[in-house]
Amino acid sequence: MESKVTKKPVVLLDMDGVIADFIAKLLRVYNERWGATFTSADVTHYEFYECFPKEVAKRLYDIFNEPGFFRDLPLVDGAKEMVEKMLTFGCEVELCTSPSSAPLVKTGHYALNANCAKDKVEWVHEHFPELGNNITMTRRKQLLQADFLVDDSHGNIEKWVAAHQGNGSVGILVAQPWNEQLSLSYPLSTRRVQLRDVPAAIEVQTNLAH
Ligand SMILES: [Mg+2]
Numbered sequence: 756m757e758s759k760v761t762k763k764p765v766v767l768l769d770m771d772g773v774i775a776d777f778i779a780k781l782l783r784v785y786n787e788r789w790g791a792t793f794t795s796a797d798v799t800h801y802e803f804y805e806c807f808p809k810e811v812a813k814r815l816y817d818i819f820n821e822p823g824f825f826r827d828l829p830l831v832d833g834a835k836e837m838v839e840k841m842l843t844f845g846c847e848v849e850l851c852t853s854p855s856s857a858p859l860v861k862t863g864h865y866a867l868n869a870n871c872a873k874d875k876v877e878w879v880h881e882h883f884p885e886l887g888n889n890i891t892m893t894r895r896k897q898l899l900q901a902d903f904l905v906d907d908s909h910g911n912i913e914k915w916v917a918a919h920q921g922n923g924s925v926g927i928l929v930a931q932p933w934n935e936q937l938s939l940s941y942p943l944s945t946r947r948v949q950l951r952d953v954p955a956a957i958e959v960q961t962n963l964a965h
Contacts (some may be wrong), residue, residue, distance in 0.1 A: 762964040765901040767851040772907030774834035825874035840954035853894045920944040
């Protein structure tokens with residue numbers, strides 16, 4: 756008898772803006788230091804520094820490049836439950852994140868911030884130990900093949916779907932204020948959903964494909 760092998764969906768899961776609340780910590784630190792009252796509602800672009808005056812943007816950039824910044828980002832509400840549901844469904848989850856870049860002191864070349872990379876790995880070990888060995892760091896996610904990319908960046912989703920839609924891959928854009936107004940170039944291969952609805956979107960799409 757022919758045995759039926761069900762392929763586990765491979766999911767690339769972004770961190771900042773999806774499971775780690777980068778903006779919440781960034782604005783909290785800024786407000787404490789500079790006596791401001793910014794909230795995440797002020798962030799309406801993915802390139803968040805465009806939402807602020809130049810001197811504020813420069814300070815924000817300096818804050819998130821400080822050693823330890825990414826180590827204690829708050830978990831996004833519902834992120835734990837979302838990951839648990841994906842794993843229960845049988846997804847192979849690979850965290851896929853872009854560490855910040857900063858100029859190297861000696862040469863000025865832009866390069867991945869090593870503190871950020873270390874902080875991110877330790878953050879995963881604390882909050883998602885079951886994924887502690889499943890971490891890919893890249894600023895070019897479109898190079899990676901998978902069944903799904905779950906990301907809050909409209910640009911990342913568009914580039915990735917353009918590269919992989921021919922394989923039946925689907926990009927899942929996690930709804931955030933900074934991607935609300937943007938249209939999707941590949942509506943058949945892209946979904947925009949709330950974080951809590953990501954596992955259901957993956958399940959529906961996977962069942963359709965079989
Ligand atoms: Mg992100």
